[in-house]
Amino acid sequence: MELLDWKNLPFGYIKTDYNIRCKYKDGNWGKPEVSSSEYIDIHIAATGLHYGQEAFEGLKAYMGKDGKIRLFRWDENANRLILSAGGIKMAPVPAELFREALFQVINLNRKFVPPYGSGASLYIRPLLYGSGAEVGVKPASEYTFIVFVTPVGPYFREGIKPVNMMICRDVDRAAPLGTGIFKVGGNYAASLRALVTAKASGYASTIFLDAREKKYIDECGPANFFGIKENTYITPKSVSILNSITNKSLIDIAGSLGIKTERRPVPVEELSTFSEAGACGTAAVISPIGKIVDPEKNMIYEYCKDGKPGPVTMKLYNKLVAIQNGDAEDEFGWMTVVE
């Protein structure tokens, strides 16, 4: 019998056998420890709970046809967690410790890596928070780093298909000099009002605009935005967005496919000039956008009028997914075999 119904896995949490925990105390990181509990014991005055000293990462490992498990661009996630830690004054997790914890947790949970061809993958969630007790507002002197994994189904179970999004003008996710460039839980908390409103109106997500002028596209909830026109991949440059590793990878893939790329401010009005649009991130890789509604300006921008993702979007998507699954040559050196 199979361990799980791989073909029908949700994109959600499923318990696995082990997770890794590591503590920072007296200026040093301790050894990673293996735990089989899904729970943590946390001080009631931990800064992670009170003052939002918390950052996380999300990445995936894939089972190849050859039975090897491949991890996608873990070093990028390691560096981004170091950046996020610095952004909210936490002790950074050294890249080597990050790698060691990831490899260990994947190896301990090998049976949870979904089989090749199932469309599912192993989602890895590293988490760092202030675990030291402080009542006054200041950075903690102790930190905890945890890595857990959970097998996840493909974001689009019936295949990649366009979703609708709503432009949000009454909530800001992040300010220009705030924490938008860091992957911290606080940004997610700040986005929930807008996300809940969008979902209640039937949209997959919300599109945030730059907080200062409300003139430019920032990002699509927890994913970066891109538009396509005249064989060019265009993605916003902004000081308040999280730099997506998927986006960065799509830019490289576009280059290799002869598609031009631009990273620059994208004014809202430009939405009417794109032939395709999409959101990108680890969870879905790409969510093609069918329609963007801007209720306050009474505007609707439509793409994929035939209900299917556009050709450039599909070319980029297929190549990235093939590299991740180990089906295409790893020409950029992004994959690491977990042994």
Ligand SMILES: *Cc1c(COP(=O)(O)O)cnc(C)c1O
């Ligand atoms: C994690 C995240 C993304 C996607 O980044 P990837 O590295 O591609 O997974 C985009 N926006 C926000 C706000 C995020 O937190």
